[in-house]
Amino acid sequence: MAFDHDTVRRTAHLARIALPQTEIPAVADQLERIMALVEELRAIDTKGVPTMAHPLDLDQPLRPDTVGNHDQREVLMASAPAAEHGLFLVPKVIE
Amino acid sequence: MDWEVVIGLEVHAQLNTATKIFCGCPTAFGAEPNSHTCPVCLAMPGALPVLNAAAVDKAIALGLAIGAELNRHSIFARKNYFYPDLPKGYQISQYELPVVGKGTLTVQLADGVEKVVGVTRAHLEEDAGKSLHEAFIGQSGIDLNRAGTPLLEIVSEPDMRSPAEAVAYLKKLHALVRYLDICDGNMQEGSFRCDANVSLRRPGAAYGTRAEIKNLNSFRFLEKAIEYEIVRQRDILESGGQIVQETRLYDANRDETRSMRSKEEANDYRYFPDPDLLPLVLDESRIERIRDILPELPDAKRTRFMNQYALTAYDAGVLTAGRVLADYYEQVAADVDGKLAANWVMGDLLGALNKAGIEIDDCPASAEKLRLLVQRIADQTISGKIAKEIFEEIFYRGGEVDAIIDGRGLRQITDVAAIAAMGDAIVTANPQQAADFRAGKDKLLGFFVGQVMKASQGKANPDQVNAILLERLQKG
Structure with missing residues (x-):
């Protein structure tokens, strides 16, 4: 798979990574090598092999539906860069 | 040549559990902002989700009610996108293997015809928080109380062919989740939300490009938005244009849909299995336990009403549209003629509720009072005309049926x-x-x-x- 510079820019945008123009060739090269490994894995015949969603051979444990958490807003908000009236504040977002 | 509209609906039903889907925070509506949060639903590093058993049981109940395949093995996946009300940067959802597979819902159309609508799948996922844009200059306020509330997304097949069919399906599903007591069905508060995929084609041709319409929080808006969309797409197609696959927002004030964003980029969610969660395995005993406690469902109740109370299909359909109304009717019809009871419940009672703008849940006249009133007509104590007066009295001002009859000397003269x-x-x-x-x-x-x-x-x-x-x- 060819990792052209546009694909690198688009991938960086989707991941919200500010990638300097100068680093794009190097990142393209690294992604190319990662994809080469993926291509190798893809070539393996997995017909009839069940999908493995998790490496542990365990089932999801379930939790009873009872309230266990109480209001800890003060503590939890202490590390927020900006908060007011009990709300987290972020740069304005409007679609 | 005519166009045929093709409609599929995606419904998000908020499950009425006491706690969130992956943590023990309460789901109650209307609390102080961010007071129902914890390290899990705030996405603090190292916090791990643990699945709520009640959310799984409610998904099973829906699956059983629509005769769906229940996947004994299902997987949670991360749906990646960035928005401030989604603190992890991804929503935990289900993608390749949802908990509920293919099922069907039979809907009754106005002309008495029944239509079977396919349900593609239903999967468990978490809701996002809320953004408040008005109160702050240059900033948005984020309330994450709703983040992590369990949702069941129910996806239909593109089986509906008119706005009326789409409304009939949504109403049926709405009644069903309330019968099952898995969702409160409150559309104003957003606990039952609907998106519609709408496209046009020439009859028999392949499906056309669709637009997805969001923000349909009432049955009427669903109908109006689809009607608008049919005209919009027809005008584009007939003038030689092409429909763009996009998300559109329905604006009820202007009665129009408008483009929200192009799906091209926004849609790249890069799903992958969530390594924080193990596969969900349903064992037979859990499924059977839910099957045992399933209530009588709308279709079965409707058939029983037709047989037991000698009602028409239409009357039985109206009376079983909601579980509370059906229970009310059965109390009224307990020892009087079923048809007479149906006339009173569907005529005077629903009329008065409609006029007063109140739901049957908050009906001021108890079923017991209406039962007694109808019984007094049947035993000839009062005439039907006098009964209407007494009904108005007990509905608007309260009081006891027999006391009103005696106090005002309303006994029928049969001498x-x-x-x-x-x-x-x-x-x-x-x-x-x-x-x-x-x-x-x-x-x-x-x-x-x-x-x-x-x-x-x-x-x-x-x-x-x-x-x-x-x-x-x-x-x-």
Whole structure:
């Protein structure tokens, strides 16, 4: 798979990574090598092999539906860069 | 040549669990902002989600009710996108293997025809928080109380062919989640939300490009938005244009849909299995336990009402549209004629509720009172006309049926001698009309009946009045 510079820019945008123009060739090269490994894995015949969603051979444990958490807003908000009236504040977002 | 509209619906039903889907925070609506949060739903590093058993049980209940395949093995996946009300940067959802697979929902259309609509799948996922844009200059406020509330997303097949069919499907699904008690169905508060995929094609042709319409929080908006979208797409196609696959927002104030964003980029969610969660395995005993406690479902109840109370399909359909109304009706019909009870519940009661703008859940007149009222008509204590007066009284002002009857002397007069005396007096007082009746003006009987009813202040038994007057007048 060819990792052209546009694909690198688009991938960086989707991941919200500010990638300097100068680093794009190097990142393209690294992604190319990662994809080469993926291509190798893809070539393996997995017909009839069940999908493995998790490496542990365990089932999801379930939790009873009872309230266990109480209001800890003060503590939890202490590390927020900006908060007011009990709300987290972020740069304005409007679609 | 005509266009055919193709509609599929995606419904997000907020499951009415006590706690969130992956943590023990309460889901109650209307709390102080961010007071129902914890390290898990705030996405603090290292916090791990643990699945809520009640959310799984409610998904199973829906699956059983629509005759769906229940996947014994399902997987949670991360749906990646960036928005401040989604603190992890991904939503935990299900992608390749949802908990509920293919099922069907049978809907009743206005012309009495039934239509089977396919349900593609239903999967568990978490809700996002809320953004408040108005209160702060240059900033948005984020409330994450709703983040992590369990949702069941129910996806239909593109099986609907008119706005009316889409509304019928949504209403049926809405009734079903309330019967099952898995969702409160409150569309204003957003606990039951609907997106519609709408496209046009020539009949028999392949599906056209679709637009996804969001923000449909009432049955009426769903209908209006699809109607608008049909006209918009038809105009584009007939002028030689092409439909763009996009998300559109329905604006109820302007009654139009408008483009939200192009799906091209926003849609790249890069799903992958969530390594924080193990596969969800449903064992037979869990499924059977839910099957055992399933309530009687709308279709079964409708058929039973038709048989047990001798109701028409239409009446039974109206009365079983909601579980509370159905229970109310059964209480009223407990020991009176089913059809009479149905007329009162569907006519006077639903009429009064509609007029007052209240739901059956908050009905001021109890089913027990209406049962007694209908019984008093059946046992001839009062006439139907007087009963309407008493109904108004108990609905708007309260009071007990028998106390109102006795307190106001509303008992029906069934004494033949008393009615005959009134009849004689009226006939004597109107000799001209009596003569005209005998000369063949049969319609004048109504005049005499009316006069006697008036004289008795509505308390005479109308059937007896009729018979006695007829006898008196013919005897001449």
